[in-house]
Amino acid sequence: MIPFAPQQEQLYVGELVSPGTGRNTVPLCVTIGGPLELAALERAVRQAAARQPMLRARVGSDEEGEAAFTLDESASPLQVQAHAPDEGVIEFCRRPFDNLDDPLVRLWWWPIDGHRSQLLVIAHHLVMDGTSGPVLVDELAAAYAAETGGAVPAPGAVGDLRTYAARRSQDALRSERDAGDDFWAKALEDLPNGQILARLADTSIGGDGVVVRSLDVTAASALRRVARAHRAGLPVLFGAALAGQLAQDRGRGEVVVGIAMDHRPPGYEHTVGMFVDVLPLRIQVSDHSPAAFDDLLWKVRDGLLDLLDYGGTPSARIFRLLRLRKPIEVSLSVRSSWNGSRAVGNTTWSVEELRLPESPYPCTVDVTREPDGTITVAVYHQGPHLDAEEASALADGLLGRLLECVDARDGAV
Incomplete structure (x- = not known):
């Protein structure tokens, strides 16, 4: 269980007032060029989710009934599709998060042709801000490289989000005192x-x-x-x-x-x-x-x-x-x-902000x-x-x- 930081509390209240609008969706798309090993990508996603709690987060409640993040330790966030969404990627991303007790980060993969595929990440703003997109891509790229023997620097340590939420709540108390x-x-x-x-x-x-x-x-x-x-x-x-x-x-x-x-x-x-x-x-x-x-x-x-x-x-x-x-x-x-491209093993990952x-x-x-x-x-x-x-x-x-x-x-x- 991870408590909300104050800015997440405000987002959550706004979502309750106007649910299902899609206004808090953070998407990005990675086009992967080269011979992708799908099984290695699936393992990389699980490895990244094990390190990054927000990839496993859903909205639940703590012992006092306050909204908080619960972590799903069993589900894999990667969904493999046979082809791109029929309605197009943008319209697919606009599908609202109807239930916040469902996974708040969703990943889809599909082939484009024999040499390219796409990895789509759709996250709720509750768990990912505008600087976390590159962090997530770096995490996935490093995990995939480790699975396939590539040379990508391992990402640094992940901060404790429970400590962060407590610190931000203390900031609110300190504000009154200072x-x-x-x-x-x-x-x-x-x-x-x-x-x-x-x-x-x-x-x-x-x-x-x-x-x-x-x-x-x-x-x-x-x-x-x-x-x-x-x-x-x-x-x-x-x-x-x-x-x-x-x-x-x-x-x-x-x-x-x-x-x-x-x-x-x-x-x-x-x-x-x-x-x-x-x-x-x-x-x-x-x-x-x-x-x-x-x-x-x-x-x-x-x-x-x-x-x-x-x-x-x-x-x-x-x-x-x-x-x-x-x-x-x-x-x-x-x-x-x-936006940008990076070499990951014998593949190239091109990131596009949607x-x-x-x-x-x-x-x-x-x-x-x-x-x-x-x-x-x-x-x-x-x-x-x-x-x-x-x-x-x-x-x-x-x-x-x-x-x-x-x-x-x-x-x-």
């Missing part, structure tokens, strides 16, 4: 729910979707130079541009953006799990014009530094403390891509640093908050602001 609660009460004072994406009551639009834009290597490199010139990273740059664009589009003097914070501690680098919490960053936007972008950059930078100081407070505690039902409507994450049209938030801006030096920006939108046209306008406006900033300072684009 004035974290006072900080959040002041930072979010008088914050209304649903202030950014509110729509007219008679407005009806379509369902969920995703809009994707890309910055080429030249533009991406220029953005990095601008970030360095401001002693900031890409999260600050994109956070400022997003705040300015939201303020302009919605005619508001302040916005709240949920910032994905990674709470993966040292010693857990090779652990599959859910370590990310999304914390609210409240940004005052007195002037959303491009000329005021520098000022907005410093506001976002200072706000992110505050999150580093007080980010130990779990979002679940913040929202309960301030009785906020849904203060985060727009979230921002900046991360590295999972983008489903669903997202846990009404609007999610996912910024991905790709292996080739480009940057991908995906704007996920939910009905009835945003439609595809509005999401496209947000993506274009966001990138337009950033490129104007580059033009003004770098002259490279």
